[in-house]
Amino acid sequence: MKNILWADQLKLKRSSLLIIVLLVPLLILAYELVNLTYRSGFVEKQVEMFGAGSMWMYLLYDNSLLFGLGFPLAVTLAASVIANIEHQANGWKQTLSMPISRGKIYLSKFIWLTISLFLSTTIFLIGMVFLGKVLGFEGDVPWGVLIGDCYGMLITVLPIMAFQFWLSMTIKNQAFSILIGSVSSIVGLFLAAAQTTRWFPLAYPIQSSTVILLYEGIGYNPDFSAFLVINLILGIILMFIGSKHFAKQNVQ
Amino acid sequence: MNDQILMTNELTKKYKKHTSVDGLNLRIERGQIYGFLGPNGAGKTTTIRMLLGLIKPTKGSVEIFGHNLNKNRLQILQRIGSLVESPTYYGNLTGRENLEAVRRLRDLPEKRVSEVLEIVRLTKVANRLTKEYSLGMKQRLGIAVALLSNPDLLILDEPTNGLDPSGIQEIRELIKELPEAGMSVLVSSHLLSEIDQMATQVGIINNGKMIFQDSIERLRQKRKPLLKVGVNDVMKANAILKERELKADLQDDFLWLSQTDPAYVSEINSILVHSGVSVYRLEEVKRTLEDIFLELIGTEGSL
Numbered sequence: 001m002k003n004i005l006w007a008d009q010l011k012l013k014r015s016s017l018l019i020i021v022l023l024v025p026l027l028i029l030a031y032e033l034v035n036l037t038y039r040s041g042f043v044e045k046q047v048e049m050f051g052a053g054s055m056w057m058y059l060l061y062d063n064s065l066l067f068g069l070g071f072p073l074a075v076t077l078a079a080s081v082i083a084n085i086e087h088q089a090n091g092w093k094q095t096l097s098m099p100i101s102r103g104k105i106y107l108s109k110f111i112w113l114t115i116s117l118f119l120s121t122t123i124f125l126i127g128m129v130f131l132g133k134v135l136g137f138e139g140d141v142p143w144g145v146l147i148g149d150c151y152g153m154l155i156t157v158l159p160i161m162a163f164q165f166w167l168s169m170t171i172k173n174q175a176f177s178i179l180i181g182s183v184s185s186i187v188g189l190f191l192a193a194a195q196t197t198r199w200f201p202l203a204y205p206i207q208s209s210t211v212i213l214l215y216e217g218i219g220y221n222p223d224f225s226a227f228l229v230i231n232l233i234l235g236i237i238l239m240f241i242g243s244k245h246f247a248k249q250n251v252q
Numbered sequence: 253m254n255d256q257i258l259m260t261n262e263l264t265k266k267y268k269k270h271t272s273v274d275g276l277n278l279r280i281e282r283g284q285i286y287g288f289l290g291p292n293g294a295g296k297t298t299t300i301r302m303l304l305g306l307i308k309p310t311k312g313s314v315e316i317f318g319h320n321l322n323k324n325r326l327q328i329l330q331r332i333g334s335l336v337e338s339p340t341y342y343g344n345l346t347g348r349e350n351l352e353a354v355r356r357l358r359d360l361p362e363k364r365v366s367e368v369l370e371i372v373r374l375t376k377v378a379n380r381l382t383k384e385y386s387l388g389m390k391q392r393l394g395i396a397v398a399l400l401s402n403p404d405l406l407i408l409d410e411p412t413n414g415l416d417p418s419g420i421q422e423i424r425e426l427i428k429e430l431p432e433a434g435m436s437v438l439v440s441s442h443l444l445s446e447i448d449q450m451a452t453q454v455g456i457i458n459n460g461k462m463i464f465q466d467s468i469e470r471l472r473q474k475r476k477p478l479l480k481v482g483v484n485d486v487m488k489a490n491a492i493l494k495e496r497e498l499k500a501d502l503q504d505d506f507l508w509l510s511q512t513d514p515a516y517v518s519e520i521n522s523i524l525v526h527s528g529v530s531v532y533r534l535e536e537v538k539r540t541l542e543d544i545f546l547e548l549i550g551t552e553g554s555l
């Protein structure tokens with residue numbers, strides 16, 4: 001398995017994966033920077049209205065929508081870049097005629113997708129802490145909520161990751177999987193808004209913040225741990241089904 | 253030497269109603285260079301894909317190194333190197349990195365990369381991105397990938413596609429040397445002349461069916477010259493010959509006979525002249541392998 005991972009690492013050289021992985025967190029951080037500086041008057045009013053315990057809480061709440069929309073997009077694009085390397089190289093017939101099980105080839109690329117998204121959330125985490133320090137947020141850095149918010153997203157997004165990855169791996173035309181990924185990210189926003197549909201997997205990333213707006217103001221998300229468990233299990237199941245299907249496919 | 257290395261049993265692939273490969277019984281023995289010949293769309297690539305386990309046969313089975321492909325795919329692939337149709341290349345990587353990726357996948361010694369680069373003469377451009385390679389260079393890279401693992405069975409689908417004449421010559425010489433190291437080779441082509449210059453065994457496929465499978469010598473024997481006879485009345489002459497149980501073919505207003513030794517030619521001449529037919533031409537016509545190929549595949553092949 002180590003060999004396959006190293007081979008796939010080489011194949012990703014000079015690809016646009018890194019740009020995509022950095023783009024989403026950096027864009028959101030740039031937005032927050034503008035928001036917290038140029039519109040500081042408006043922000044202060046909101047903090048009061050929502051009863052946010054600290055600026056940290058406000059920051060987490062404020063970016064949860066953008067992150068919930070943007071991160072699935074990063075997932076979609078990263079999955080597409082990783083799969084497209086083989087499509088574009090005309091590489092499946094070569095790679096799959098190597099003496100390596102197809103399941104492992106699928107898994108190796110999925111692991112790289114996970115690694116690159118881990119990188120993305122880590123950048124986001126570091127960026128938020130950096131932003132708070134630079135803007136002089138009061139109080140200690142709430143590491144628990146911040147880390148939970150970033151890496152929690154990585155787990156909540158697993159089902160979408162498994163599905164987008166499978167789409168990109170099995171369908172050559174990447175415009176298709178990117179379209180599906182973008183549409184479902186927006187659909188998730190609407191699903192999350194209603195009580196009944198907010199338990200659909202597509203709606204998870206939007207709600208997967210450690211901090212949400214409750215009745216009594218911004219507070220901790222009571223459903224967060226349930227989301228993590230459901231999505232972890234669902235993600236693993238989908239990944240498994242996708243890999244089984246991939247292994248049976250005819251290769252052109 | 254009856255050391256069967258590859259054997260297919262009624263191998264068939266259907267796409268919807270169209271049958272691309274139809275009941276193929278391929279036989280390759282150790283050390284052979286098997287030329288797999290057929291016109292465009294004959295089913296060569298489809299067959300090769302099935303041999304590599306890339307697509308599942310509709311019917312039939314494949315046995316390589318004495319094992320069933322379906323049951324021992326990875327074990328068999330361990331000993332195979334292959335190039336299927338248009339070559340694979342990761343354009344964002346250099347030629348050397350392309351080979352390195354395959355080397356890592358197959359866990360081969362590092363020095364093999366430089367060795368195969370040398371073999372296919374890509375050393376000079378090894379550090380250039382492959383998206384800048386010419387078609388011929390990409391093809392060479394594909395051959396290098398196939399050779400990387402030093403396989404027991406090499407499967408090459410149209411390896412000389414896109415190469416210039418000297419490149420074709422080089423690859424041909426390379427392939428001819430491989431059996432000395434104990435390798436067996438399956439090489440496909442739609443050009444008989446190419447197969448003729450390197451193969452020891454030939455399989456001809458047309459419309460998915462095997463129409464000839466034997467040694468190259470047996471194919472060459474079919475190339476014996478014919479006797480072309482020009483007479484004033486072909487019908488009459490044909491009837492006269494038939495009476496004496498001499499078989500002749502009628503084509504293009506000439507009679508065609510299958511022997512050309514002098515005694516036979518004189519006899520034919522004397523028979524016809526004495527029967528009152530005027531003979532104006534007796535000619536020995538040499539046939540090329542292409543003629544035989546076209547004859548074997550019939551007219552459908554020109555599709």
Ligand SMILES: Nc1ncnc2c1ncn2[C@@H]1O[C@H](COP(=O)(O)OP(=O)(O)OP(=O)(O)O)[C@@H](O)[C@H]1O
Pocket residue numbers: 252267270271272290291292293294295296297298299442
């Ligand atoms: N995926 C597919 N779906 C439907 N038909 C296919 C598919 N792949 C191949 N065929 C058909 O199978 C037949 C054989 O194709 P194949 O590629 O094996 O020919 P070939 O002998 O390799 O020809 P060439 O010399 O042009 O490479 C063709 O008629 C082709 O249209």
Ligand SMILES: [Mg+2]
Pocket residue numbers: 296297298337409
């Ligand atoms: Mg072909």
